[in-house]
Structure formats: structure tokens, C-alpha cells
Amino acid sequence: MSRWRPPAEASSPLITAAGLERLRAELDELWNVRRPEVVGALSAAAAEGDRSENAEYIYRKKQLAEIDRRVRYLGKRIPALRPAHGPPTDASAVYFGAWFSVEDEDGSTHDYRIVGADETDAARGWISIDAPFARAALKRRVDDEFEVQTPQGLRRCVITRIEYSEPARAR
Known part of the structure; x- marks a missing residue:
């Protein structure tokens, strides 16, 4: 071997x-x-x-x-x-640098931020732009539903919030 x-x-x-x-x-x-x-x-x-x-x-x-x-x-x-400097021209969709919230099928809410591979931090909800979950969320807007395959199975989520300035609760 x-x-x-x-x-x-x-x-x-x-x-x-x-x-x-x-x-x-x-x-x-x-x-x-x-x-x-x-x-x-x-x-x-x-x-x-x-x-x-x-x-x-x-x-x-x-x-x-x-x-x-x-x-x-x-x-x-x-x-x-x-x-990446500043928000994208279309701040109503999820792109690099976005803070966004998703609601799962069971009603639980999770907060994420899409960042570069060198700054991921699971405890803070910062996910790499290369991650399957981030790729599935890209270009989605509030109330858009998306699916992503995770190790636990298929996960269905709905985008509930998108921001490009740091939310007060994340600071």
C-alpha cells in the first residue's frame, strides 16, 4: 500500500x-x-x-x-x-460574505455566514464558500427553499433572512 x-x-x-x-x-x-x-x-x-x-x-x-x-x-x-470588498450589487440574494438564516423542516432556525476556506468557524456558523451547504444557498433569496445532501441525509431549508452588514447579535 x-x-x-x-x-x-x-x-x-x-x-x-x-x-x-x-x-x-x-x-x-x-x-x-x-x-x-x-x-x-x-x-x-x-x-x-x-x-x-x-x-x-x-x-x-x-x-x-x-x-x-x-x-x-x-x-x-x-x-x-x-x-471581497463590500456587499454585492444584488444584496437581496445570498452571495459571498452574507449573513443569512435558514429554517429547517422541523422549524429550527440556524444562522450562517459564507466566508473563505481559510476563515471557517463552525462555532460561529461561518461556512466555507466551497461547502456543499453554501453552494446550495448561493443566489437564493428570502423565502426560497433549497435542498442539500448532508451526511445525515437530505436537508430542506428555507432562507428567512439575508444581511451583508454584521448583525447586532453576531458581534
Whole structure:
């Protein structure tokens, strides 16, 4: 059995302006704060002697590799991103950056926001534009019904609200 895996599907280059700033701040913090701290701790651990049995040295090497991996990823990803500025011309339909509410068949209401793949946050209801649910909701308007296949089965929803400025309850 080989370890080869097919390449991952490319994610959309869209991102909100705030999301892009968060990624830039993360890259800056990793490169200018975290990495120098870890390098200093690694040097101190290396000075303690036998590296093969030095848990601190081994831990710091792994930590430095994780930071370098994330820095490399962000260094390649940030230039490829396209920030979306402002709402779309048709703010009455669901597009990138929209906060919207849906009502399920059972009457439960859920709030979502469509964001870039790099800013998804399930706890906040922020879903990637590449997600099947977001794709099914795109271009829908208030009172439009749509279906999406989920791991739990077919889900039918109705759009009940669409906003492009952050709702007061989401802040």
C-alpha cells in the first residue's frame, strides 16, 4: 500500500478583508514573535548536552517545524487570496460574505455566514464558500427553499433572512 494521495481540491481564493488581515497578523506574529521564542528555547535546550534524550530539545524541534510549516503555507496562500470588498450589487440574494438564516423542516432556525476556506468557524456558523451547504444557498433569496445532501441525509431549508452588514447579535 503506497502513501500517495491525490492532491486536495483547490479551495476558492476568496476571503473577506477582515479574514485577510487576520491571516497577515498571524503570519507576522508567527515570524516575528513565536519563531524567535522557539529558536531561543531550542538553542538553550541544545546547550544542555545529549540531544537524543533531551525531551525539551525534541519538543522544540517539533514546535519549530510546525511554525515553519504554517509560515510556508501562509506565505504561499496570502498572495493567492482575493479579498471581497463590500456587499454585492444584488444584496437581496445570498452571495459571498452574507449573513443569512435558514429554517429547517422541523422549524429550527440556524444562522450562517459564507466566508473563505481559510476563515471557517463552525462555532460561529461561518461556512466555507466551497461547502456543499453554501453552494446550495448561493443566489437564493428570502423565502426560497433549497435542498442539500448532508451526511445525515437530505436537508430542506428555507432562507428567512439575508444581511451583508454584521448583525447586532453576531458581534
